[in-house]
Amino acid sequence: MSNDAVLHGDAVVLPHSGVHHGEHHEHHHHETFITKYVFSQDHKMIAKQFLITGMVWAVIGGLMSVLFRLQLGYPDATFPWLEDILGKWAKGGRISAEAYYALVTTHGTVLVFFVLTAGLSGTFANFLIPLQVGARDMASPMMNMLSYWFFLAASVVMLSSIFVETGPFSGGWTAYPPLSALGDASPGSKTGMDLWLTSMALFVVSQLLAGINYISTVLNLRTKGMSMTRLPLTIWALFFTAVLGLLSFPVLFSGFILLIFDRNFGTSFYLSDIFIASTNKALPNEGGSAILYQHLFWFLGHPEVYIILLPAMGMVSEILSTNARKPIFGYMAMIGSLFAIAILAFLVWAHHMFVTGLNPFLGSIFVLLTLLIAVPSAIKVFNWLTTLWRGNIRFTPGMLFAIGFVSLFISGGLTGIWLGNSALDIHLHDTYFVIAHFHIVMGVASMFGMFAGIYHWYPKMYGRYMNNTLGYIHFWLTMIGAYLIFWPMHYEGLAGMPRRYYDYSVWESFKQFAELNKFISTVVIIVFAVQLLFLFNFFYSIFKGRKVTTLNPWGSTTLEWTTPIHPGHGNWVGEIPEVHRWAYDYGKDGQEFIPQTQPVGEHESHH
Amino acid sequence: MSMFFTIAVIVLVFLIIFQIAKASEYVSVLKGEEKSRKQQNKVNGFLMVGFLVLGLIGVYVCNKMLYGKTLLPHGSASVQGEKVDSMLWVTLIVTGVVFIITQIILFWFAYKYQENDKRKAFYFPHNNTMEVVWTVIPAIALTVLVVIGLRNWFAFTSDAPKNALQVEVTGKQFGWIFRYAGKDKEFGKKYFRNIDEANSNLLGQIWDDSKNFDDVVVTQTMYIVKDKPVKLIIGSRDVVHDVGLPHFRLKMDAVPGTPTTLWFTPKYTTKEMKEKTGNPNFQYEISCDQMCGNGHYSMKGIIEVVTQAEFDLWMAKQKPNYYAAFPDKDPANQQPATPAAKDSASTAKAPAATEKVKM
Numbered sequence A: 001m002s003n004d005a006v007l008h009g010d011a012v013v014l015p016h017s018g019v020h021h022g023e024h025h026e027h028h029h030h031e032t033f034i035t036k037y038v039f040s041q042d043h044k045m046i047a048k049q050f051l052i053t054g055m056v057w058a059v060i061g062g063l064m065s066v067l068f069r070l071q072l073g074y075p076d077a078t079f080p081w082l083e084d085i086l087g088k089w090a091k092g093g094r095i096s097a098e099a100y101y102a103l104v105t106t107h108g109t110v111l112v113f114f115v116l117t118a119g120l121s122g123t124f125a126n127f128l129i130p131l132q133v134g135a136r137d138m139a140s141p142m143m144n145m146l147s148y149w150f151f152l153a154a155s156v157v158m159l160s161s162i163f164v165e166t167g168p169f170s171g172g173w174t175a176y177p178p179l180s181a182l183g184d185a186s187p188g189s190k191t192g193m194d195l196w197l198t199s200m201a202l203f204v205v206s207q208l209l210a211g212i213n214y215i216s217t218v219l220n221l222r223t224k225g226m227s228m229t230r231l232p233l234t235i236w237a238l239f240f241t242a243v244l245g246l247l248s249f250p251v252l253f254s255g256f257i258l259l260i261f262d263r264n265f266g267t268s269f270y271l272s273d274i275f276i277a278s279t280n281k282a283l284p285n286e287g288g289s290a291i292l293y294q295h296l297f298w299f300l301g302h303p304e305v306y307i308i309l310l311p312a313m314g315m316v317s318e319i320l321s322t323n324a325r326k327p328i329f330g331y332m333a334m335i336g337s338l339f340a341i342a343i344l345a346f347l348v349w350a351h352h353m354f355v356t357g358l359n360p361f362l363g364s365i366f367v368l369l370t371l372l373i374a375v376p377s378a379i380k381v382f383n384w385l386t387t388l389w390r391g392n393i394r395f396t397p398g399m400l401f402a403i404g405f406v407s408l409f410i411s412g413g414l415t416g417i418w419l420g421n422s423a424l425d426i427h428l429h430d431t432y433f434v435i436a437h438f439h440i441v442m443g444v445a446s447m448f449g450m451f452a453g454i455y456h457w458y459p460k461m462y463g464r465y466m467n468n469t470l471g472y473i474h475f476w477l478t479m480i481g482a483y484l485i486f487w488p489m490h491y492e493g494l495a496g497m498p499r500r501y502y503d504y505s506v507w508e509s510f511k512q513f514a515e516l517n518k519f520i521s522t523v524v525i526i527v528f529a530v531q532l533l534f535l536f537n538f539f540y541s542i543f544k545g546r547k548v549t550t551l552n553p554w555g556s557t558t559l560e561w562t563t564p565i566h567p568g569h570g571n572w573v574g575e576i577p578e579v580h581r582w583a584y585d586y587g588k589d590g591q592e593f594i595p596q597t598q599p600v601g602e603h604e605s606h607h
Numbered sequence B: 001m002s003m004f005f006t007i008a009v010i011v012l013v014f015l016i017i018f019q020i021a022k023a024s025e026y027v028s029v030l031k032g033e034e035k036s037r038k039q040q041n042k043v044n045g046f047l048m049v050g051f052l053v054l055g056l057i058g059v060y061v062c063n064k065m066l067y068g069k070t071l072l073p074h075g076s077a078s079v080q081g082e083k084v085d086s087m088l089w090v091t092l093i094v095t096g097v098v099f100i101i102t103q104i105i106l107f108w109f110a111y112k113y114q115e116n117d118k119r120k121a122f123y124f125p126h127n128n129t130m131e132v133v134w135t136v137i138p139a140i141a142l143t144v145l146v147v148i149g150l151r152n153w154f155a156f157t158s159d160a161p162k163n164a165l166q167v168e169v170t171g172k173q174f175g176w177i178f179r180y181a182g183k184d185k186e187f188g189k190k191y192f193r194n195i196d197e198a199n200s201n202l203l204g205q206i207w208d209d210s211k212n213f214d215d216v217v218v219t220q221t222m223y224i225v226k227d228k229p230v231k232l233i234i235g236s237r238d239v240v241h242d243v244g245l246p247h248f249r250l251k252m253d254a255v256p257g258t259p260t261t262l263w264f265t266p267k268y269t270t271k272e273m274k275e276k277t278g279n280p281n282f283q284y285e286i287s288c289d290q291m292c293g294n295g296h297y298s299m300k301g302i303i304e305v306v307t308q309a310e311f312d313l314w315m316a317k318q319k320p321n322y323y324a325a326f327p328d329k330d331p332a333n334q335q336p337a338t339p340a341a342k343d344s345a346s347t348a349k350a351p352a353a354t355e356k357v358k359m
């Protein structure tokens, strides 16, 4: 409610800002519990809904990884309590192969789509776009609300698939047919796969509703003076993310439609020449191509990894600059490289398919384009490093995670150069090297971006701070743990150790890693426990955290910090402030920072 | 019991951490928030270099412990794989140098430029020269890597030499079927609807095609010849699998309906590899590298690399699959021609014939 600010009586007007906090309320709704917390159309509340749903999924997905890491680390041990919670999936206290694959698949799907797509860009696009471009809400608050509810519906369907008799889908998050098309080939491809597809279809709808909204808000609802080149990099990143999603999710959707037809209506888009041993029957399908699905999937799949990463990149740019008390280095180059990444993201999908029998010449084109994407990635890294150079760095928990992000992005991005070269990928494809690559560069790095964002914007979300000490412990243990878990996996990959194996003990070529696997699994358990510390900090601080008493606790230039401490629906009391400059005037002309709302002074230097 | 104990300990640890965290917040209020913030800043700045130093040591230790367990110390077992290995080294050097330099810069800057009342942040929004330099240098380095990579890639994917031994490899849930073309050096036609496991027709060979009469079908173990190129013609009977050949540094998907190929030249016999690796149990294993169902992890094949003489001996002992499907056509079973009655008795029965195929 817009009179929140008045109730709290602490709407301190920032000395530097030229904003006038009028006392008249333009937006005065009567809000009930239902309209405020449940069917809310306030972008800030929807952001929190995305965030908390994403956190629930992160816990579920994380717990799943703990369970399957138990199997990998301790293949001979039995844990009776596993049977207590998993029942027939863990007879005698050991997870069955079926359950293992179901866990791996659900873990991947949930983390990629529900946590790092919906939880990450759903939260921060919703929260930051209107606040940072200077809008009262999204272009269509109604569609925005629907986007969340479609996501929730997708979540419920996915969750329900865990409880069906034949188990959830278990063919990997990429769901390649024919395995995903044939219930007789795998029990998980029966009802579990129907639910998986339903859930994903709902999810695509949610993403499209969200993406259209983000794009139109950024393009149309910027406040006076907020030209595109004055936007904070968070907004640029979220904008490109939305464009990527809007152009690629429909392709995934079409791939799913064909799969649904193959599964249920006897078509042969992906199926050909198949004999199923378990039923001793040859299938009628002829002429389909299993590879077609892979093209459709990765046409989304590769942009998807950038959909996950770009918001993190944007937030990290913003947080690094703010806490180094220095402008981001090479603002235009940052936008340019985001743009290049967004374009190239559509042109490299077949690097996931080098060994599918792809035409070698076509493969070589994809090698070239794939390695090209390393150039804008390198530019970003160098620009972040230069942003730190000669700064005056404050290590807030958000800043720590932003620095951690840069470190992880370097580590994981460099192994992309290995995999992008098809002549190396022919050895490394589908080994633990790939697992290490994408968990570091996407999984953990984007998670760090998300943590950075949460710590940094928590004061704006809840009007309180999270506990710093817990934040520091959280950061350092997670940072160390992440490297301990994923760094050694490169070596397993160099030995050709395949991913998605339930048990390596019968393999002469891979069993030498048993000790290492045990070590990794142990670290996984500890790191998971550390995340519970974060969760506790998050929820505890909503109610008991230290109160925010100034409007602009980090000394930021951007617009969100000109709103009241508890902004109501509509964000600004009175008029939306006007913008006069870019978002990165930190340390200019000897001033700590100059908010975007401050008009350019007569004697101000140019850059 | 131990379960409760563990949970109790974890909860306790959490409580302690939480109390410390809470207390430090109160202390900071008492001391003055600005002052304690600066103290925390110093601690974190110090941890930044600490992490850098320990991290780099960790990278070294990790390499020491794990390098021996990778495939690299023994070298590649195929001629093609040597190129993969040399490329791995070049790529490692290029990316390794970048890794070390950028990580050092990152954490060193974080430490060096931590907040200090005496310093003012330097207003440095952009510099075109620098930006051009670090666009061009990576572009050049990557071009070099692409050129090396593509030369190898085109070598790997080129046509197999004419004299190559041809083996057809077919994946199924969860095992491998191998077919040799026999004396005519040509594979007979097959059609998936003809697959009939009960009658020894694992691949759906079309018996009207006389080229099928001498084709040999085996499962589990594939025999190939040292120093002789081998061309694999790869397919699948059900879902997508992948012929993973870690020791040869190669792999290729097995896709139903779309055959793929892969060729390479093995350098060492299995026996030689046992000596080379010092592991008497060494085996060239084919690992399925594409998720294919709940038995994926157990989808193992064996490659036996032997000398030409050993191979010829082995091949001479194999019976064409045609005889397993039609025992009465087997010359060994034609009463007048074969005196070995014992042999014919066992192959006359269909189930026994299936056994034979499995070797």
Ligand code: HEM
Pocket (backbone or CB within 6 Å): A174, A305, A306, A308, A309, A351, A352, A370, A371, A373, A374, A377, A412, A413, A414, A415, A416, A417, A419, A420, A421, A425, A428, A429, A430, A434, A437, A438, A441, A442
């Ligand atoms: C320097 C740029 C990068 C290059 C050249 C690169 C290259 C590759 C290649 C070639 C693969 C396929 C490996 C294989 O399956 O054999 C791959 C896998 C993957 N990459 Fe990257 N990558 C880069 C950066 C990234 C980034 C920034 C992300 C995410 C934010 C990412 C996420 C992934 C994921 C999720 C997979 C594995 C998907 C799967 O098979 O399950 N990569 N990468």
Ligand SMILES: [Cu+2]
Pocket (backbone or CB within 6 Å): A301, A302, A305, A348, A349, A351, A352
């Ligand atoms: Cu990709």
Ligand SMILES: [Cu+2]
Pocket (backbone or CB within 6 Å): B241, B242, B288, B289, B290, B291, B292, B293, B295, B296, B297, B299
């Ligand atoms: Cu498999």
